[in-house]
Amino acid sequence: MVKTLSRANYPDLPFYPERMIQFGEGNFMRAFVEWQLQQMNKQGLFKGSTVLIKPRNQGMGPRLDQQDYLYTVLINGIMQQQLVNDREIITSVSRLINPYTQYDDFLRLAENDELEFITSNTTEAGIAYDPDDRLDNGPQKSFPGKLTALLYRRFELGKKGFTIIPCELIDRNGEKLKEIVCCFAHEWNLGESFLKWLDEDNIFCCSLVDRIVPGYPHDKATELEQELGYEDKYMVMAEPFLLWVIEGPEWLKERLPLAKAGLNVRVTQDMTPYRERKVHLLNGPHTAMVPLGLLAGLETVEEVMTDPSFSRFVNLLIENELIPMLDLASEELRSYASAVQERFNNPSIRHELTSIFLNSISKFKTRLLPVMQRYHQEKGQWPELMTLSFAALLLSYRGDRLQRQDSPEVLAIFDEAWSDQGTVAQSILSNSNLWGEDLTQLPGLVESLEANLRQLEVVGSRAALEHRIGVM
Numbered sequence: 200m201v202k203t204l205s206r207a208n209y210p211d212l213p214f215y216p217e218r219m220i221q222f223g224e225g226n227f228m229r230a231f232v233e234w235q236l237q238q239m240n241k242q243g244l245f246k247g248s249t250v251l252i253k254p255r256n257q258g259m260g261p262r263l264d265q266q267d268y269l270y271t272v273l274i275n276g277i278m279q280q281q282l283v284n285d286r287e288i289i290t291s292v293s294r295l296i297n298p299y300t301q302y303d304d305f306l307r308l309a310e311n312d313e314l315e316f317i318t319s320n321t322t323e324a325g326i327a328y329d330p331d332d333r334l335d336n337g338p339q340k341s342f343p344g345k346l347t348a349l350l351y352r353r354f355e356l357g358k359k360g361f362t363i364i365p366c367e368l369i370d371r372n373g374e375k376l377k378e379i380v381c382c383f384a385h386e387w388n389l390g391e392s393f394l395k396w397l398d399e400d401n402i403f404c405c406s407l408v409d410r411i412v413p414g415y416p417h418d419k420a421t422e423l424e425q426e427l428g429y430e431d432k433y434m435v436m437a438e439p440f441l442l443w444v445i446e447g448p449e450w451l452k453e454r455l456p457l458a459k460a461g462l463n464v465r466v467t468q469d470m471t472p473y474r475e476r477k478v479h480l481l482n483g484p485h486t487a488m489v490p491l492g493l494l495a496g497l498e499t500v501e502e503v504m505t506d507p508s509f510s511r512f513v514n515l516l517i518e519n520e521l522i523p524m525l526d527l528a529s530e531e532l533r534s535y536a537s538a539v540q541e542r543f544n545n546p547s548i549r550h551e552l553t554s555i556f557l558n559s560i561s562k563f564k565t566r567l568l569p570v571m572q573r574y575h576q577e578k579g580q581w582p583e584l585m586t587l588s589f590a591a592l593l594l595s596y597r598g599d600r601l602q603r604q605d606s607p608e609v610l611a612i613f614d615e616a617w618s619d620q621g622t623v624a625q626s627i628l629s630n631s632n633l634w635g636e637d638l639t640q641l642p643g644l645v646e647s648l649e650a651n652l653r654q655l656e657v658v659g660s661r662a663a664l665e666h667r668i669g670v671m
């Protein structure tokens with residue numbers, strides 16, 4: 200019988216005062232931001248904890264209170280050819296507030312002068328405006344609504360503002376969040392002086408996060424608990440690689456000394472190149488490998504990378520179709536691409552293709568389609584591998600494919616298109632709601648996709664892929 204993870208069982212673990220508020224209590228943030236606070240705390244550089252806010256009134260969420268807000272982060276993988284296998288009890292979470300049952304506690308955070316940072320990860324869906332949110336019927340439904348209420352309380356108390364660093368994977372996340380907060384400030388008639396305070400006393404930083412966090416290690420939890428010597432329902436597995444790019448002022452390096460603690464964190468004036476590099480060279484190959492891999496019966500990124508044909512596909516995709524289309528120094532791109540391949544090869548992490556497959560249409564649109572179009576403009580032809588993957592994606596969204604997971608609207612568009620097999624590519628590409636434009640206007644794309652679809656259906660994903668990598 201293993202013991203539970205609690206402060207009573209581990210009385211020597213340190214406590215830190217609250218210096219940060221975080222909207223979202225998901226796996227990613229617990230293995231990313233909280234893990235980094237822990238690294239700073241161990242070196243005496245931050246000496247602070249974060250208070251987590253449950254952003255939605257849905258499900259129980261992690262009952263971290265049952266473990267006194269302690270949990271384990273397991274870092275596993277290969278980094279610069281070195282095997283990393285670290286385990287650490289994280290002590291940088293002070294408590295979790297559920298604003299749906301503890302709204303007063305939530306607003307009371309505004310009174311604490313030691314709180315100076317706010318972070319968030321509420322998924323891509325979280326930074327959204329909800330017209331039904333009001334100041335006086337809290338808790339507001341949306342994350343920006345809750346944040347506006349908290350900021351307004353802080354303003355009313357005459358206190359200094361916050362440094363706000365959202366981590367949602369949407370472009371210009373800090374700007375979008377500020378825009379919605381300002382929108383609520385207008386809608387709720389919070390006054391010009393609040394808007395001025397919002398603008399002058401608070402900083403909304405755009406940021407880009409990068410770390411693969413598959414979450415709770417279901418496949419080896421029992422074995423790990425035996426090894427750790429305690430039961431932990433909220434342990435999180437993550438890879439060793441980490442990058443956090445924050446668009447913010449120079450002084451942030453001192454106030455939040457992440458880089459000083461040896462962490463791969465860049466405070467910069469312009470994060471665009473980092474975003475382009477990550478979205479196209481890491482998320483792009485992920486998005487491209489998934490429909491082909493799933494159609495071939497593969498289940499994980501590791502299976503893709505240990506399969507000679509599929510790993511050659513990934514390599515050629517990066518080398519021939521992605522890197523030449525990106526406007527960054529090629530040395531930097533190559534070194535990032537090589538780190539990405541090392542990360543994809545991580546044998547310790549089970550990264551399910553189905554989890555990457557979720558909402559793949561919008562992912563293909565932002566991560567691969569712009570590069571495909573650039574390639575076509577420059578070379579006058581469609582890139583073989585991305586086009587094959589695009590066709591595999593259309594096939595994977597056919598109604599009989601059980602792994603597809605997307606919004607009901609997107610699935611309905613595909614069901615309608617697949618009702619006539621002869622015009623499926625034409626019908627899907629012409630739908631501007633999916634792509635933001637009518638893709639049938641791009642010369643030769645429909646024909647190319649139709650040919651790829653036919654081949655995928657006749658010979659299957661593996662043979663079609665092997666044919667492509669053989670001819671390149």
Ligand SMILES: NC(=O)c1ccc[n+]([C@@H]2O[C@H](COP(=O)([O-])OP(=O)(O)OC[C@H]3O[C@@H](n4cnc5c(N)ncnc54)[C@H](O)[C@@H]3O)[C@@H](O)[C@H]2O)c1
Nearest residue numbers: 223224225226227228254320321322323324325410411412
């Ligand atoms: N896991 C990774 O490898 C990884 C890496 C980088 C970025 N991300 C991004 O981080 C996000 C969270 O991933 P995770 O692995 O922590 O997932 P998770 O399911 O563990 O956590 C999701 C969090 O988002 C909140 N949330 C979900 N929908 C919301 C909504 N509509 N409004 C407000 N809050 C909402 C949940 O309450 C929870 O706090 C994802 O969007 C993912 O793209 C994940």
Ligand SMILES: O=P(O)(O)OC[C@@H](O)[C@@H](O)[C@H](O)[C@H](O)CO
Nearest residue numbers: 408409410411481482485554555
């Ligand atoms: O998180 P998603 O679902 O938007 O995309 C799937 C993966 O590409 C993604 O999670 C990466 O592993 C992550 O972005 C690495 O930082």
